[in-house]
Amino acid sequence: MTCALCDADGGALVWRGAKLRVIRADEAGFPAFYRVVWNAHAPEFSDLSPADRQHCMEAVTRVEQALRDTLQPAKINLAALGNMVPHLHWHVIARFGWDSHFPAPVWAEARRPAPAGELAAVQARLPAAEAAMRARLEDSPWPA
Amino acid sequence: MTCALCDADGGALVWRGAKLRVIRADEAGFPAFYRVVWNAHAPEFSDLSPADRQHCMEAVTRVEQALRDTLQPAKINLAALGNMVPHLHWHVIARFGWDSHFPAPVWAEARRPAPAGELAAVQARLPAAEAAMRARLEDSPWPA
Numbered sequence: 001m002t003c004a005l006c007d008a009d010g011g012a013l014v015w016r017g018a019k020l021r022v023i024r025a026d027e028a029g030f031p032a033f034y035r036v037v038w039n040a041h042a043p044e045f046s047d048l049s050p051a052d053r054q055h056c057m058e059a060v061t062r063v064e065q066a067l068r069d070t071l072q073p074a075k076i077n078l079a080a081l082g083n084m085v086p087h088l089h090w091h092v093i094a095r096f097g098w099d100s101h102f103p104a105p106v107w108a109e110a111r112r113p114a115p116a117g118e119l120a121a122v123q124a125r126l127p128a129a130e131a132a133m134r135a136r137l138e139d140s141p142w143p144a
Numbered sequence: 145m146t147c148a149l150c151d152a153d154g155g156a157l158v159w160r161g162a163k164l165r166v167i168r169a170d171e172a173g174f175p176a177f178y179r180v181v182w183n184a185h186a187p188e189f190s191d192l193s194p195a196d197r198q199h200c201m202e203a204v205t206r207v208e209q210a211l212r213d214t215l216q217p218a219k220i221n222l223a224a225l226g227n228m229v230p231h232l233h234w235h236v237i238a239r240f241g242w243d244s245h246f247p248a249p250v251w252a253e254a255r256r257p258a259p260a261g262e263l264a265a266v267q268a269r270l271p272a273a274e275a276a277m278r279a280r281l282e283d284s285p286w287p288a
Contacts (some may be wrong), residue, residue: 033265044220046208057201064190077187079223083239083247086219095227103227105251 005087006041014130015137019052020059022133024126027113030124032071032129036060036090043086049093058142060090066132067094070125074102096122108132149231150185159281161188162172163196164203166277168270169235173244173258176215180204180234187230202286204234210276211238214269218246241268256271 005012008027011023020038027033036059042048049055064076073094080090129143147156155167164182170178178240180203186192192200208220217238239246244258 003217044208045211045222046205046220050202052197053201053205058194061197064188068188068190074225075152075225076190077223077225077227078189079221079225079249081219081221081223081249081251083219083221104277105223105225105227105249106253107249109253 003087005037005089006086010037010089011035017059017136019055022059022063022137023124026132027106029110029121030093030095030106031099031114032067032126033106034063034067034092034133036063037094038088042088043082045080045088048088055142056088056090059137060092062136062139063133064071065090066129066136067092070082070132071122072130078108094122096126146230147185148229149181150234152179154233155179159278160177161203163199163283165283166207168274173254174237174239174257175243175263176211176217176238176270177250178207178211178236178277180207180220180236182232186232187226189224189232199203199286200232200234203281204236206283207236207277208278209271210280211236214273214276215266221250229242238266 009023011025014022016023022034022037022039024037025033038056067073071094074097075095077093077095078090093106098115098118100110100112101108155169156168158166158168163221164180167179167181169177169179172240182200211217218241219239220233221237221239242262243260244254245252246254
């Protein structure tokens with residue numbers, strides 16, 4: 001048995017803590033697509049202890065807040081699916097009205113090509129977004 | 145400004161608490177598709193206070209646990225998207241290897257028709273699943 005998220009970070013590492021890490025995913029059409037990956041192997045959210053669930057969602061919230069502060073997205077999408085890779089990971093995705101699928105979910109059919117200018121403008125702000133994530137993730141107090 | 149989840153429950157009511165409610169959604173091909181809907185209008189998860197976020201995810205967890213205990217799904221899918229209805233609601237979906245989309249997300253293209261016999265068998269167990277949800281949601285202690 002091998003697990004892609006036990007064997008590797010799963011994307012460009014933004015921050016690593018003792019219990020979880022944040023990675024930037026490379027998903028065409030979505031310039032600000034992050035994942036909070038639980039470090040230990042656990043398929044379902046409810047496999048975590050109450051304290052670990054709180055810790056996990058605190059990280060998801062801090063990533064969401066950093067994206068909202070720096071990118072002003074139309075909406076944040078959160079999801080823990082794991083049908084293909086049953087190792088707990090939360091998608092934290094900044095959505096924009098002009099993105100390839102909005103307002104459909106990122107897993108639906110594309111509605112349009114994402115416009116290059118808007119994509120580039122968000123991509124230029126990712127270093128600031130990731131600095132904001134790291135600042136929030138290193139901030140205290142951290143519950144649990 | 146009207147909001148579909150301010151104006152109505154949004155599905156068949158399973159349980160209502162002071163801060164949130166649980167409804168069963170009618171989504172073709174997915175026999176056990178529930179939503180935890182925050183009662184007050186809030187677009188994003190991070191709009192909630194830390195105590196309310198904990199309360200919300202505790203409800204999501206209890207619904208997930210009830211689905212796991214009663215239906216033994218292949219996977220639970222959790223998601224808060226809200227691109228169409230920006231009022232915080234968590235999809236809590238029991239997924240099965242035979243369902244219309246597995247292992248793809250429920251928002252992707254269907255891969256097959258869901259087999260009638262398996263659908264009916266899950267549907268027959270929904271009263272037990274919902275009784276388990278209510279029992280867990282009424283149990284104490286409830287954090288926050």
